[in-house]
Amino acid sequence: MKANPIEVPTTNGNLHKPLITTKHFILPITTLAILITIHLYTQNFSGLRLINPATTPAGNSTDDSKCNLFQGSWVFDDERETYYTNETKCVIDDRQNCMKYGRPDTDFLNWRWQPDKCDLPEFDAVEFLEVVRGKSLAFIGDSVGRNQMQSLVCMLASEAYPMDISYTNDTRFRRWVFPPYNFTLVAIWSPLLVKTRDPTPGNFTRDSIMNLYLDEADEAWTSELENIDITIFSAGQWFFRPFMYYEKGQITGCHFCNQENITEISLYYAYQTAFKTTFATLLNLQNYTGLTFLRTFSPQHFENGDYNNGGNCVRTRPFTKQEMRLDGYKLMMYNTQVNEFKAAQKEGEKKGLKLRLLDTSDAMIMRPDGHPNHYGHPASDANKTFPDCVHWCMPGPVDTWNEFLLEMLKIEGEEPKAGWEDHQIEFTGWTVTPLQPPGSIWQVRAWVRYMAATTDGSHQSQLNNAPGAPKLN
Template sequence: MKPNPLDQLPIPTTNGNLHKPLITTNHFILPVITLALLITVHLYIGNFSDLRLLNTATPAGNSTEDLKCNIFQGSWVFDDERETYYTNETKCVIDDRQNCMKYGRPDTDFMKWRWKPDKCELPEFDAAEFLEVVRGKRLAFIGDSVGRNQMQSLVCMLASEAYPIDVSYTNDTRFRRWEFPSYNFTLIAIWSPLLVKTRDPNPTNFTRESIMNLYLDEPDDAWTSEIENIDVIIFSAGQWFFRPFMYYEKGEIVGCHFCNKENITDLTVYYAYQMAFRTAFTTLLNHQNFTGLAFLRTFSPQHFENGDYNNGGNCVRTRPFSKEEMKLDGYKLQMYLTQVNEFKIAQSEGEMRNKEVKLRLLDTSDAMIMRGDGHPNHFGHPASDNKSYPDCVHWCMPGPVDTWNEFLLEMLKMEEGEGFIERAPQRNITKLNLR
């Protein structure tokens, strides 16, 4: 589902008007204004800057505090010798809509950029190591099709070590289960694009403009019915929140988004985004039988240029932006800050209540805002299918989405010292050539 282009709201800014001073000496006014601006900047930074530095990794061989490295802060570097972890020939499922090479994408450099943290190196993904770390566990991706994009990437990345077996109990591709029997590991995808309950008042006449009911304080049964049997959860959600909704809390309408109805408050997408994550995190913390590890994978930006998805917009770039050229800003930054702020609140509450649930941040947004070259665009379907919109939301496979799973492995390894994951001894296993 593509975001509604009308709802790309800017970040609210404060009014910069100043009261006329009583003293008009220029040498006095300038320091006062400067001091006021510094105080304003300090307050803003105090509220938000720490959100970007929640997770650190220490380079191999160093353990001192001053050598810690934020693996999520860095830049993309070109590596002409870099090999992909899989191809479209690998024995795993790559959704045609993200299988860019199958439908003739002419450039291949988008697969040769690797993520370089500012103060360390991000290790390459090791499928055997990942499977040892999660041996005997059940890991679930809960969210939308971009979350499923990451899940499919992970299945393909693991296929070099062990055959993934599809044990899904339904033909619905939005709900998938893969088993790796030799590791007693299960990988699950649960479709819940808004994390909370929804209802379409007109299911037989569904369109992009249909107004759905969104119950902001009621978690979606699709995932709450499963979580007591899951060890590791990865939550993600984003683009679906931009469509029209009627918002409910405690069974009553509290507002709407793009409903154009009189006497109903028009609430921003940020309010619904905040409340959905608040409900999800609260549900986890209050659940009696979930004591596992939960990640928030942060907002995944889309990159439409030259227009919106339905009026000429596309994503034709063949190389990443530099971090000087492209940063999170506008509505994308606001979406990021909204979900991360709810994460921080929940994490603090969990620690205060001594809950066994561990909340961690998989902070991919800064890296992905630079990857306008990594989307399928028109290479997610046959050229004869000229009615399809360009896809500048999902990610080509293989492509930059694989980096998310490099991050994930490093995050899981960080938990070992806290006793959550007990790794089995490394074994010498002959790798399967499944490409």
């Protein structure tokens, strides 16, 4: 490389013969960069990213703020194939097995979720199982949570089918293991997340008044959680039923109880308190170190009435964002749980616990076409005439939840390991931060070559436009 001399003018306007060239500047800079690279590489760091400390929050080395997976729209794709069918060897509840029971339209299977600022990759069963290799994942919640869990089992069926290792014959509590990957999948029935009691055992109906202990977490999940690596909580539709509310062992009010001298309390208060109790219990478990997701409220789409008075869901295409959005009680339910989640997330950070939002509500409010309606067969023929506009057909839009889940797990896997945030090097006004493998050591080498080849001295101003240089996020 030929170095151009730097000519320094004298006071009389003449030019001194240069004492130094840019080569003298570039050599130490290049040497420093190479030494940095070698040092980090030998410390098992295989990637670097340049971060502008003035614009990036401390400790935040991800760029997920550029793409919100959950803001987008449904796009019709006539070449889209489902991950499984109603004949796949997997677990599909007959109440959500829409094609088996004669649903005549299939266009609802051809809509894919398109985020506004990026793409949502298709689900890859092998990739998912590799991400969760050696781990356990629990779905804790109601039948809509079970809906997602069964969807996941079916989406994984192309690669592996689990072995049932359940402790009980109660199908609401299941435990499977995928032997090749040592991955355990757990389903825990806890539709209200807090303690409940049926006042009239053996005579339970949709209109029975249940006792709900708002300040006591359900032992069904508290007894299991410390053995779980990844947890997905969800709850919603059960809170609309009649309840007698208890706190500190005393009746504090009710919902739809129609009893004298008992105060009618908003279901939103009960919903908020149940999540407050859930998160407080989780944060106080001594040995829980898992990754926690809250899957947000799943909206129903009854029109022209409710399930028991003529309501149904007969639409065959999604709404657009202009046609439908979260509002009314659905928005209240969403905000109630998310507010409690955000408060818990802040507390969790102090204890080193990760809480993440699986924010499916905006996407699903646009899918009135995704429910079974009358194309599901309940366990008992007694309720066969009731339409189902709460759960989701399988296959169907519920499979998108697990596309979200895989992407979020991958993002978590790409975050810097503990302690790496302390290993930073100041260089020409930027911070070089090691990232978790697989990183881009080749980008760093290209950047070093660029620095060595630059002759005008304006390294900092040209850095972000350099060929092969790491880009700012």
